[in-house]
Amino acid sequence: MSKHHLIWNENVHPVGIAAIDRQHREIIERVNLISDMVAQGNRHEATQEEMEDLILFTVEHFALEERLMAEYGFPGLDTHIAEHAILFQQIDNLRNALRTPNPTKAALVSAFLTDWAEQHILHSDKEIGAFLAARGCSQ
Numbered sequence: 001m002s003k004h005h006l007i008w009n010e011n012v013h014p015v016g017i018a019a020i021d022r023q024h025r026e027i028i029e030r031v032n033l034i035s036d037m038v039a040q041g042n043r044h045e046a047t048q049e050e051m052e053d054l055i056l057f058t059v060e061h062f063a064l065e066e067r068l069m070a071e072y073g074f075p076g077l078d079t080h081i082a083e084h085a086i087l088f089q090q091i092d093n094l095r096n097a098l099r100t101p102n103p104t105k106a107a108l109v110s111a112f113l114t115d116w117a118e119q120h121i122l123h124s125d126k127e128i129g130a131f132l133a134a135r136g137c138s139q
């Protein structure tokens with residue numbers, strides 16, 4: 001297993017809304033896979049394909065969170081959407097970086113995982129999870 005893997009921790013990562021947690025789990029698995037592919041020097045094309053899939057999945061994930069926040073009147077909606085926009089920019093940058101030979105690829109994937117999974121999920125997404133759960137959201 002790559003040292004750049006992030007391990008899903010049932011005591012730490014869940015935000016309390018099952019649909020969001022399922023997607024977060026999948027996102028972490030997908031980024032771990034990309035991390036492995038980069039570490040093993042896989043074909044650019046294969047890594048690119050995984051990256052494209054991750055991007056599509058991310059679009060779906062952000063849309064779910066944003067829909068739930070809007071539906072339940074989350075007060076920090078605009079700030080959260082702005083964070084998603086920044087993360088999306090980072091994914092796009094990562095996609096571009098992985099397209100070309102780049103000795104720091106593994107570090108880039110790892111930095112992305114940390115920013116996203118450790119920062120955004122553990123802080124911002126937990127806030128929306130707590131808010132939604134308190135309002136009886138059962139997604």
Ligand SMILES: [Fe+2]
Binds near residue numbers: 065084120124
């Ligand atoms: Fe989010």
Ligand SMILES: [Fe+2]
Binds near residue numbers: 024061065121125
């Ligand atoms: Fe999220």
